[in-house]
Amino acid sequence: MATENALLTILVDKINNDTLVLPTLPAIAIKVRRTADDPDINLNAMADVIAQDPSLSARMIKISNSAYLGRAVKVTSTQQAVTRIGLRQIKNISTALAMEQLFVSKNDVVKSYMDKVWTDTIEVVACSMAALQIHVKQTKNRVLNLESMMLAALTHNIGILPVLTEAERHSEVFANSTFLEVAIEKLSGKIGAKITKDWGFEPEFIEVSSHFNDMSVQSENISYLDFVRLGAALCGRLDSHKDEVFENAVQKGIVSDLADLLSDDFITLRDSAKQLFNS
Template structure:
């Protein structure tokens, strides 16, 4: 049995036996989510929790000053950032900003793949957020929020992490990038759903992580998974991207493909990506 096939067999067995080691949510994200679920939490207390991580605090200030929140007056403190973003949104935004901590490895080869995977995810996020902005502008539909959209796109490919971690024990498979892509395409959805359940995330995130690569999984109404899927198609990170875009257009995610190629869309996408760079 080839190393590649052996690894695939190991992964499938571990998934079936529920023994695959899943990544844990970054500690600061866990603290923020617990605090947000506390009925007695207030803006000052939340700012104190976020302030425990200087990097997260700085990035929260950055996002509060971003084009997506559309404010001209700049904030300079964590308290101001939390006030501007709002308690309801801080939970998802802080989790999203902490996600990059998971895409690390001490192995130089794996580290390279992790970095590429993070870049791919940011491309999906940027596209998905920009498409949502176009959709909301045309439909005046506020049921879908940018903070949920951001996190849903960021966790969509979380199932790739255990595949890469397991592959780290078999260095030779990294000589065949195509195999890793096949393994991720076949298994990441199932693994991603398990991770979201382990983290106790709600159905929106489970759904995106588990089914975004599967074009046969379609909901009756336009939902977050549509935007994640279009984000992946625009970044050429999903099979049959043209078919995905045609389907999304017919569902009303956008009116014309040209809307996703003009300068305004590119600015929206680049502004979204800049939040994570």
């Protein structure tokens, strides 16, 4: 317990002193986001930016040809991919696809934890996106969009990263799953809020990273937070709050019946979303 408290103390002190090292977005994601925010940008210029990163370019082409966009005609170039996806969506999609670059570590214990976190996160992303698609089909309500849903779900537990980074710095003491889980449970929301604010993300993303685990925080209207929690519950997370999450989904009209989240349609949509993150 003393060691667990020591890790917490270090993290809290660094948060309070504003010295906690926060992860930075991959350079290509920053460049794409800044380019997308330029009111004078056009599709050709955006394609040129994305083409600077071969990996991102390839994944953009893949996502353009996926069931996710529901198009039959195959695209083969970054220019065609950007045109199909569109400037509005490209900002969040590119950020989402670059997120995996942050989940790396040289320490075996921390790396194993990061790999598991990334795998679990993709499960939540896929279930959240599928649930939103089911919701749109049933209600025709398009206030929330899939691109933002993807990014919100990907960053819902981003506060884990500085905890793991700090553990890696003192691996001989803190690189232990028990210590990590305690620190993550207590601090990941607070740290997640700092990260998403530092990245300049919109309030809806900050809300998710801040309050995902805090069930006392509920949005009045249907929100990305609702869908991320629902996605997590469907993946076997939030076990102590699973019933509450499912009841909320029906009461707020996210789904008309929980059976819809076990349907073949849901499973197909979920599996299609997972494919977006396969290299």
